[in-house]
Amino acid sequence: MGVLQYVAKRLGQYFAVLFVGLTITFLIPRLLPTNPIDGYIGQIQARANGALSGNDIALLRANLEELYGLKGDVLTQYLSFLKRVIFQFDFGPSFTYYPQPVSQIVFTALPYTIGLLMVSTLIAWFLGNVVGLVAGYFHTKRAASILEVVGIMLYPIPYYILAVTVILVLSYLIPIFPLAPSFPVGQMTLQKAGMIIYNSLLPAITLILAGFGWNILSMKALAVATTEEPYVTYSRLKGATNWTRMTGYVFRNAMLPQVTALALSLGTVFSGALLTEMLFSYPGIGLILRTAASSADYNVLYGAITISIIAVATAGLVIDLIYPLLDPRIRHR
């Protein structure tokens, strides 16, 4: 298969995945047992202590259907949705926070989500793989077992418990990080950027600890298996150093599934980290998604999920495209 054919096939799959993803994204929220208009009317009716007349509510309902774009049958709404999303990348207004555009809600939160999760995922991946590689390559040594124990200890701790423990230790017992920090506002300065980084350290440490263990264990298992491969033995017999064998032979082969896992993890970054946001008062898209789901705010759900779908699909595409560079065997197929 030629390179162009390979790329074209992958691109075709990519767009097919996007189309199916968008369609499912459109349909799923409509199966929710919640109606956004009922939700809003319920809220305002409560605020009016039930004092709105039937006519007031009927008028409001008609207005909201119009404003929310929920008039017409589902097919018409679906085609309108595809047209807006594909050609204008416009998700319309939030229902819950009308007339706030979805794009504003999502794009205000997204940099924080990406900044925290991307960096912590990469660090956890890098550290975990390095430790796992050393533990796996030197698996007969006692020190390697200790490294493995670190992974075994960290991996099964539920994230919630880990996060609360980190908060207790580093924000309460030894209060070097703030509980519920306030992120600075206004024009960005070096000092404010430093503040944002400082405020993000605690959730980042927790996420790294949480991701670290799995990477150690998986890389260690891969490294142990790879170390036993004949080509590693052959390189040792040829006189290659430990360093060369570990990095050039074991790591290079063991990292392929790890790279795939990394790419998929980076793709899911866009759906946020709900628990992290709740426990660390960290701005991000997770809480927005949760609120939107509970109030059937279709448009916000569409916006946030579509971005996530695009991110995951793109990560898969990028991996597919760079795999031949990492693994020559694929190039030759």
Add this chain to the structure above:
Amino acid sequence: MAKLGRYLLAPVLAALMGTAAYAQTMTDVGTPRAETLIVQTFDGKASNPDAQNPLNQFTLWRGLRELGWGWLWEMDTSTGVSYPELADGMPEVLNDEYTKFRIKIRPGVYWSDGVEFTVDDILYTLDTSFKYKDKLTFVFRANGYIKEASWTKIDDYTFEVETQQPAYDFNTVMGVYTWGSLFIIVPKHIFEPLGADVVTFKNAPAVTLGPYKIKEFDPNGFWQLWEKREDWQRSAWGNLGEPKPKYVLYKDFGAEETRTLAFVQNQYDIDTFMSPDSIAAAQARNPAIETFSKTLPYHDMNDACSWGVYINQQKAPFDQPEVRWALALALDLQTVGITSVSGQFKPGALPLADTPITGPMFYDPLNDFLNNLTLADGYKPFNPNFGPELIEKLKTQGVPADQLPSGDAIKAGFGAGWWKYDLAQSEKLLASVGIKKGADGFYTKADGSPWPIELTIPADWNKVLQRIGFSIADSWRKAGFNVTARQVDGGEWNTVQQTNGRNELQVNWATTCVYNANWTNTWSALNPDNVKPFDSTEPLNGNYLRVTDPAIFDLVEKSRSLEIGSDPFMANGREIATKLVEGMQVINLMNIPTTIPTNNTYWTNYSKADNFYAAPYSWWSSFKKTIVNIQPTGKQ
């Protein structure tokens, strides 16, 4: 290497700890802690922090209602009586039908940008509300209440206006009834130049009428900082006295776990709806943290609404009063209250909260009714000793005697009584309509088929009610009702509330919100237009009790033309309450236990049971009373 590590780490740690130490005297938004009142937000994080246009859905829980907007009339929440705020006196009624009013406003009130507030602002708000009513989402109240184009400017401080119907509640619709008004005045000089763009205008930061102005807000929705205006005296409520804090910070401190830790660390002063367990844990570590009352039930019980089990009365077999009474008598509310809220609750048998305001209007006059109430078979269901019995149970559970009320305080703390817990009578009532227990120990329908019952309860967005809901289901299951508690998110909650087809039983509060003499504010929705078939998916528009009784509808209708608070008006309200009770049309449970612990480290003299000057809620507009009454402790 280790030495090098220490050299590298030491300055980093020193810098970090320095920052932490600095935060003890300055808030992390850069204001002196001693001059800043810090309040946990009601809704956690806001997703629309820059939505500050009150003609649309706006960011409600960031102090705009309490510190920003000005109201024509405000509510004295210690007495339940309205008083003028922007208005200069109560509305003058111009006709016998009570539909024409003349309103005067106080001269000398200024917006936060220095422009004088006049009648033009009010009339512009009314104009715009009608002109763009199909584009704006928060103007529905005025549109449904005021007669279109009926307003006339008399002078800069006087206008006249007509309502669509007799409006004895004019001051609590166009002003505050409980926590705020739905009629919010906007500054004409800011909005008018925008023309039709007002429908998408965000208005952030809002120009406001209160004595505070918005200094900064977090675009991510975690906090909003208010700064006292230099000209606070000429603000909407500058006449109440000087607001004490120079800054007020509304901030979300996150999940309850982190909130509790932050509260212990004196990072903020007033919490909202912290669970009793967390409060106890925080108090054990910080003696400056206080509840509303030093004795049980500890918390404020004076919310406008009460919690109850709302029943789909049109759906068989709940359409039979015997079944509804059987449910009430099979509910062990003492055990429910002890297991779910540690006994920190105040029950109420009438379909409204039992507060110092509603007590003399409803509970006291109807005490004999409750005590003498007799079911068709001659059974008296009321238990006036509910409170003393509960206290005895709490004593056996180890609650210290000095934390339990005694004498008259028992009634104030634990109410005048509730329904008996009588499983035999419950079974007898069910048997009278053919309902008996099956082989599995659960009641079946009269035709012998299984009778699964669904009780809708809130998910973790209302943790206290969620726990109570589970406990109620447990109590009923023990009594033989095959009840399943189904927890739902807020959105689905509203759908269940609004439709018959989705509801069997739901723990709710939306139509048991009689706050003061103006009972029509919540029960006016009880009318024939809001009766739908038992399986309808049409919205109920406020009749969430699913009342179908024409006698109640008639009382509501007649009361529309009666002066609020007058004897016949109050008598009608009480009669509605008795009819709802006689048919057990709603199983009213308890006042909403509002847990608002405060921290005395930086501020003191909050509104408490023994120092009650206003509802202590930081999310009601009457929070202004707290703002002017608290005192700094001097701690820096």
